Amino acid sequence: MVIQVIAIFLALGLLMVFAYRGFPVVIFAPIFVLVAVAISGQALLPSYSETYMTNAANYIKTYFPIFLLGAVFGKMMEMSGAASSIAQSIVKALGSKRAILSVVLACAVLTYGGVSLFVVAFAVYPFAAAIFREADIPKRLIPGTIALGAFTFTMDAFPGTPQIQNIIPTAYFGTDAYAAPAVGIVSGLIVLIGGLLWLERRRKQAADAGEDYGHNHKNEPEADTDQKFPPLWLSLLPLVLVLVFNYLFSRGAFPVAQWYSAETLQSFKIASVSTVASSWALILALCIGIIAAGCINFRVVRHKLAVGLTAAAMGSLLAIFNTASEVGFGNVVKTLPGFKLVQDWVLGANVHPLISEALSVNILAGITGSASGGLSIAMDVMGKQYLAAAQAAGISPELLHRIASMASGGMDTLPHNGAVITLLGITGLTHKQSYKDIFAITILKTLTVVVVAIVLSLF
Known part of the structure; x- marks a missing residue:
């Protein structure tokens, strides 16, 4: 039995190492898991065709x-200039004295x-670089700021x-995107405030040491930050429409769950x-947002x-196939x-399902x-057990x-995370230069x- 446990961790370790080195997950995930299957003495081809592929x-x-x-919504916001308009407006409104806060808020508005x-x-990066340069804040702090x-x-x-990480649990727990709002808001504010305090502390340390924005950086943005973009109110409209209609179709005046009879569903x-229902609501809301975003600067x-x-479609295919x-x-x-x-250990790590769930999802997201990948694995493997334990x-x-x-x-943003690698690539920085701040925020989110x-669990 020990060798069978080792086989699992060997497969996980190999997947993590190869993903970190930039090898495609879509190719190596089935290879490594079949190595574990072979070591465990299980049927190789049925495991691939009937379990993995299904x-x-x-x-x-x-x-x-x-x-x-x-992906299409994001691309429409990008092509219309609406995303840049929102980022520029927030950065200019708060100014260089609040450079870190302005970049964090610009990212937050777009993501939400x-x-x-x-x-x-x-x-956000072109405006972040411009305002960090104006405030003489080291460029190496930009990735941590965007990550927060x-x-x-x-x-x-x-x-x-509307991010996928908030939608995946709905299929397992029968909830919607607005689940436990008070807990989410309080937790989110803790992370926001804690992250800002960390980044401001790092900014002050750099200033005390006489460190400025720096010179001869790679990938310095050439975009003119004075470029004319759509007005802020118009740029915000598609985001507001997505949020409003997602709510209306989820639990508002037009809940999509009531659109079809039981016989039709059966x-x-x-x-x-x-x-x-949550997926249906978000699909409809995104369609409305796409139409609205496309109408902004339609001539452009x-x-x-x-x-x-085409770029949006290709990007979405790569993302979903990696996660799948x-x-x-x-x-x-x-x-x-x-x-x-392994399952008995994870479920038995603490008798309370909330703590066990927090640990297992963090571990799998980190590995x-x-x-989304770690969350999906945790829900597929242990979602029913957690729901049963919670109901009990x-x-x-x-x-x-x-x-x-x-x-x-939480722990998803370890060094091999695709978003982290992409963010560092966009900003022209390295793990050595900037990962410390991303890791600090990762730890803060995990601890929170x-x-x-x-x-x-105490209540």
């Missing part, structure tokens, strides 16, 4: 519309409005965020509408439309004999280097949802969700 395909079937529409994390980084605004509280803590083999957008939509590969990986792992020992203890599924969502955005889980 679960990967189910994930794509469930979440591809959200990945695709989210449904713009993909990668588009946010591209849109885009990868933390608005990604998975604040209720209603004919499509939908046992419970709660498992799909139409010339870029074919290229932009990790989901298939996790589902094969859970069929292996050694996993029963895979993906918030009288715990609301909404709390399970919020803890799981927030935990996915674990502490919140512990506090909630």
Whole structure:
């Protein structure tokens, strides 16, 4: 049995190392998990075709519309100039004296409005570089600042965020994107304030040491920050529409869960509408947002439309296939004999389901280097057990949802995380220069969700 447990961790370790070195997960996830299958003495080809591929395909079937529409929405906001308008307006309004806060808020507004994390980084970076240069703040602090605004509280803590990390738990717990709003808001504010304090402390240390913005940096933005963009109110409109209609279709005046009769749902083999209603609501809201974003600067957008939509589609395909590969990986792992020992250890690490869930999601997100990937694996493998344990203890599924969502955005940003590598590439900086601040925010987010889980377990 020991060798079967080792096989699982060997496969996980290899996947993490190869992902860190830039090898494609979609190729190496099935290879490494089949190594674990072979060591465990299980059937190789059935494990691949019937377990790995079936679960990967189910994930794509469930979440591809959200990945695709989210990418298209972000691209529309980028092409119309709306994303840059929002970033520029916030940065200029707060000025260089509040450079860090302005960049964090610009990222937060875009992320909470449904713009993909990668588009946010591209849109905000030119203005972040300009205002950091004006304030003479070291450029190496920009990645940590963008990470705080885009990868933390608005990604998975604040209720209603349209990011995929907030949608995945709905299919397992029958919740919606607005689950446990008070817990999400309080936790998000803790991360926001804690992150700002850390970054301001780092800024002050650099100033005391006489360090300035620096010279001869790579990838210095050439964009003219005085470029004319759409007015702020018009640029914000698509984000507001996504948030408003997502709420209306989730639990507002037009809940999508009530649109179809029980007989209709049964004919499509939908046992419970709660498992799909949140995805339906977000799909509709994103469609409305895309139309609104496309109408802004339409004369400019139409010339870029074919290229932009192609880029968005290709980006969404890569993102979902990478994540689906990790989901298939996790589902094969859970069929292996050694996993029963691992599962018993994780579930038994603490008798309270919220703490156990926070730990397991964090661990899996850290190993895979993906918030959505780690969360999906944890939910596929242990979601039913957590829900049963929570119901037995009288715990609301909404709390399970919020803890799981927030935990996915904890240890996911380890050095091999794709978003971290992309962010450093955009800013022209290295792990050695800037990862310390990203890691500090990672630790802050992880500690926050674990502490919140512990506090909630006491009541």
